[in-house]
Amino acid sequence: MKSVTVLAGGVGGARFTRGLLAQLAVAAPDAAVTVIANTGDDMWLDGLRICPDLDTIMYTLGGGINEEQGWGRPDETRRASAEIAAYGRGWSWFTLGDLDLATHIVRTDLLRSGSTLSEVTEFLCRRWQPGVRLLPMSDQPIETHACLAENADEHAAGDCIHFEEWWVRYRARVAVTGFEQRGLASAVAAPGVLEAIGTTDLVVLPPSNPVVSVGTILAVPGVREALRSTSARVVGVSPIIGGAAVRGMADACLSTIGVETSALGVGVHYGSRSSGGVLDAWLIDETDAASLPALAAAGIRSAAAPLWMTDLPATTAMAAAVLRLAAEG
Numbered sequence: 001m002k003s004v005t006v007l008a009g010g011v012g013g014a015r016f017t018r019g020l021l022a023q024l025a026v027a028a029p030d031a032a033v034t035v036i037a038n039t040g041d042d043m044w045l046d047g048l049r050i051c052p053d054l055d056t057i058m059y060t061l062g063g064g065i066n067e068e069q070g071w072g073r074p075d076e077t078r079r080a081s082a083e084i085a086a087y088g089r090g091w092s093w094f095t096l097g098d099l100d101l102a103t104h105i106v107r108t109d110l111l112r113s114g115s116t117l118s119e120v121t122e123f124l125c126r127r128w129q130p131g132v133r134l135l136p137m138s139d140q141p142i143e144t145h146a147c148l149a150e151n152a153d154e155h156a157a158g159d160c161i162h163f164e165e166w167w168v169r170y171r172a173r174v175a176v177t178g179f180e181q182r183g184l185a186s187a188v189a190a191p192g193v194l195e196a197i198g199t200t201d202l203v204v205l206p207p208s209n210p211v212v213s214v215g216t217i218l219a220v221p222g223v224r225e226a227l228r229s230t231s232a233r234v235v236g237v238s239p240i241i242g243g244a245a246v247r248g249m250a251d252a253c254l255s256t257i258g259v260e261t262s263a264l265g266v267g268v269h270y271g272s273r274s275s276g277g278v279l280d281a282w283l284i285d286e287t288d289a290a291s292l293p294a295l296a297a298a299g300i301r302s303a304a305a306p307l308w309m310t311d312l313p314a315t316t317a318m319a320a321a322v323l324r325l326a327a328e329g
C-alpha cells in the first residue's frame, strides 16, 4: 500500500482520515495520503473566502480543530464578528471566530494576489502540517445552493440559498426541492486531482455527506471517469448507521434526491463499478448487517464493522476494516 486517496467532505471525512493516518503509520508507514476536499460549501462572507471542508480537514489533521464542534478552532472568541454584527453586516447565525478569521484573511489575501485555491491550501498547510496532500476538488468556485420548497424568513419558495445558510441557519429543516452546484459546468478538477485517483492503490469514500460532499466531488468533470478507470480499489464507508445519519443532516439531503436513508440506499446510490457506479466495496455498520445480502444482490461486495467514530481508536479500527476490505477484492 504505497498511496491512498480520500474524497472527503468536512467532519466525517476528516475524522475518518485521522484514523486512516494512524492505521497506516502501523500497517504501511511509507504510504502517502492525498485528500481531495469538497469545496461546494465555500462562500464569500464579509469579503472573505470561507472554505469549510478544506479548513475542517486541515485543522483536524493539523491538531487545530475544535473537537466538540468538529469545525473551527478551540478556545475561540467572537470579538471581530460581534463588531461586524454591530454594523449590521455578516451572518449573525454563522460563527466566524477570531482565530478562524485569520485563516480566511490569509486565504483571501493570497487569492487576491493571484494564487489559486490549490496554492493557497498548500501554503496554509505548511503551518498546519496535516500529514496528507490536501487538494481542493477544483480551483474554480463551485457553490452548492439549496432550492427552497417553502417560504423561510426573507426567502420565498423557489429561491435558492447558499447551502451553508440552509445547513446552519435552518439546520436543513426547511424543505428543499433540490440542490444546484453553481459553477460546476465551467469548473475543472484541480491540478493533481484526477491523477491522485488514477494512480493510487486505494480510493476511499469516507463517511461524509454522500449528496453535498462526496456527491459534489463526484460531479466535478472527470472524477467519475477517473474512478471508473483507476486500477485502485474504490472502497466506501457508510455515513448512515441504523437508518439515521451519523452526523449532520445527511438524511435531509438524501430524501431530497430520493435516496433511502440507509446503508443499503447509499451503497446502491453510489453503485458498483461493475454496473457503472463507483464502488468496488462498501463498509457498513454491524447494526445494518441484515443489508449484506441485498448489497451482494446489487453487486456490491460489502462487510460490516463498527462505524461509530467515537474516538481515534475507533476510527483507526474503521480504517483497518477498509484496508482489509480493499485487500480481499
Ligand code: FO1
Binding pocket: 009, 010, 011, 041, 050, 051, 052, 053, 055, 056, 071, 072, 093, 094, 095, 096, 100, 164, 167, 168, 248
Ligand atoms: N457549522 C455550524 O453548525 N454553525 C456555524 O456557525 C458554523 C460556522 C463555521 C465557520 C467556519 C467553518 O469552516 C465551518 C463552520 N461551520 C459551522 C461548519 C460547516 O457548516 C460545516 O463544516 C460544513 O460546511 C457542513 O458539513
